[in-house]
Amino acid sequence: MTNSLPETVLALLPFYPLISFLLLIGFGKRLSWHMAAILSVGSMALSAISSFVVINQLSVQSPILTVHLWNWFELGLEGSLTAKINISFYLDGLSAVMISVVSGIGLLIHIFAAAYMKEDENFTRFMAYMNLFIVAMLILVLADNLVLLYLGWEGVGLCSFLLIGFWYQEKANVLAARKAFIVTRVGDTAMAIGLFMLFKELGQFNINALTENANMLWTVGDDAPYWIALLLLGGAVGKSAQLPLQTWLPDAMAGPTPVSALIHAATMVTAGVYLIARMNGIFLLAPEVMNYVAWLGATTLLLAGIAALAQNDIKRVLAYSTMSQIGYMMLSLGAGAFSAGVFHLMTHAFFKALLFLTAGAIILALHHQQNLFKMGGLLKRLPFETALFAIGLVCLMALPGSSGFFSKEAIIAQLWSSNTAGPMLWYCAIFGALLTSIYSCRLFFLAFMGEKRFDHELQPSSSKLLKLSLIALAVLSLIGGIFANTIELSLSAVFPSIEPLNLDEPHWLHSVAIAAPFVGILFSWFYFSNYRGSNKENYQDNPSALVLFCRLGLGFDRLYDLLLVKPYCYLARLNKNDLFDQLIMLNAWYVGICHDVLKSSQTGKLRWYAAAIGLATLLLLLTLNIESFSLEAS
Amino acid sequence: MSAIPLSHILILASILFSIGFVGVISRKNTLFILMSLEVMLNAVGVAFIGAGSAWHQADGQVMFILILTLAAAEVAVGLALLIQMQRRFKSLDIDLLSKLKG
């Protein structure tokens, strides 16, 4: 089979990081920092260049590029039919956006990580896991069937687990890794069941064929797509840290900061969004589920925003902010505004990666101090980082001109008259925007303004690589809006256009949406005024009960602990001496009894043994005699 | 000449065997047990010789000779054990040797 050049490039895309991963894992200990960094970053660079090459091949005339690598396995159907599961990649507008985000932002974060983790003794292991993550993520977004997608899906979950627990010497990190793994496993199980159902109903896993068949077989509102969509939503909710499976994400911040940036902000957590967008054919057949998605997103968006208001750890603020922004994406998908959601996914990846990496640089300069109340006054001392962080926050708040503005406004604009959303959700989104700007301002005031509240000397990193990647991300965040039209165009081939309801949209909609963040800024300028002042006593972190409640993630952890973990542990303790073990031990007990009975015959007295032999002979003779007697009688 | 029925000889052997058996399981003195064993072995010899004579075969006597050897070896070992036992336990009570009680 001969492939054209772009197809070959596409086929090789995930293999550069894979090779790098294998080399790093195999020879990690022998490689110097330079070698390992060049290997991992170089492979990422190759991947990034390849992705841009193949994306440029896509045009309006040929919006799709596929490449078949090999046949993975076959599933038997009724009769002699089989469903082939191929390793083949499928590139369209949606996956093009995703691979550009994954490999582009991945490259920048790899560069940052190479500098950030330089001193770590397990540097090669770290870079190997990062590379493996990129492999899995690329497979996830390029998969042309759901089984391959699931492989990537579980692969990124594994890497997330490995990287959260990267500093496994500390118990908290390991617990956080375990929590992330188990909580996402709940969603993944739902998703697996959804996949089984899908296969049972439609007999194949190829995504395009699935969508076609589903549209032929089912009409809008059927039961089968409803349940399948709901189960797939379960998987998406787990992976994207939406309500009610959101509790793992704040704890996942225990991992190194580049991990938080790459996996828990830019790429992996948006896999759920990607899944729903990819399976839009199924979801559109289940409008109720679309509605659930929208409400789920809105609820998460508000709750995460409220929780972010009360955090004192800079990374946890960003984590809740991530949840809230993914809530926006979910809301957008639920409203049928797929391309807006995917666009927000991209811009969010830019500015959230920027925010996390800048936060990482600040944390590094402050000797691993993450508490906001122990920062302050960084504006004068770290102007470069402050500027970058401010750019990130501006995008996050969606101030006009920034990339976040274009994507978020696109979402909000489509909510009011959507089939599956409505004015209520529009209000939620506006309130969410308000919350976003308030917690962003609080974060900025606490960290950068006021007096310095840390004891050590600052140690800003002088690494050029670090700065390079940060600047690149900042530029992307600022000018991300210019991709809006390109993306709109390329995604229009992927998503069906949905006719909005003919509602009378009030003329003030857009102005309110644009004004909301400014209102938030104004509010916090006055409300958090003491955070800007120079009085150190204002920074005492003595939270009220309400703040503490919000800081602990609105009590979800406590609730799950009470409802699930405690009863489960109780049951486990109860069943410590396994009930089924007891059944089997019954056997042993029976054998023991028999043993005791037989043992009592072992008197050690010779005469008894002789008597026993005599008795046995007696019985033997008796039977023989009876036999011969009865033979004679007959 | 004599025409003793084989069954009578076998009955004689059975009676002797039973007597020996009673001795083995009722006597506590190991020496008596040994002697009872001799009686039992002898009874078996009677049965063999009787059967051999009834069918005019010398095999019966051959078996008797083998039993004789067996008895000789057994008595040698048994008496040696008895001597050892007398030495250690100052008694010939067979019930004292019950260490292998389960």
Added chain:
Amino acid sequence: MSNSATSLSQAHLMMGLNSLQLMFYFAAALAIVASLKVVTGKNTVHSLLYLVVSLLAVAVCFYLMGAPFAAGLEVIVYAGAILVLFVFAIMMFGLGQDETLKAPQAHAFKLSNINIWFGPSLIAALLLAQLIFAIDNSAVQEKLTSNIIEAKQVGILLYGPYLLAVEIASFLLLAGLIAGYHFAKPEGVSLGHNDLDKQKETGGHS
């Protein structure tokens, strides 16, 4: 007349056979009685003498059964050698007194004695009944004739088809010899396994 003649001849026949047959039954009865005395005896040496009597009676039976060689062996080896071994052991190592009979239950009266003998006797009686029943019911109708089986025949068989059995018997005797020597060895004497033996001693005493 003829009737009475036949009955007479039968009687004569019986009488003619009677002398030897009677002898056989007499010897058998003697063997049984002597054996009973062996088993129930209280004095070791007396029992041993009864055993000699029993063996001699059985030797007579052998002779009457037409096996003079076996009878000779019975007298020489059994009543001679083996019994002498018993006597030596009893005399030389002081095994004479049956101290088990001095135990309380032996001195107690007949009730306890009956208790001791009752169970074994019952088993033995049942066993005997079975055996006799089996012998009676079996198709064995052979009678012993006056045919005498010579020592020569036995010898030919012994060193012909039974050669292997003879070899094994010789090994058995050798093993008995060695075992007898080893077990009956006085305590102080050893073949260089002093420590081992001492350990065994202490183990035996504890």
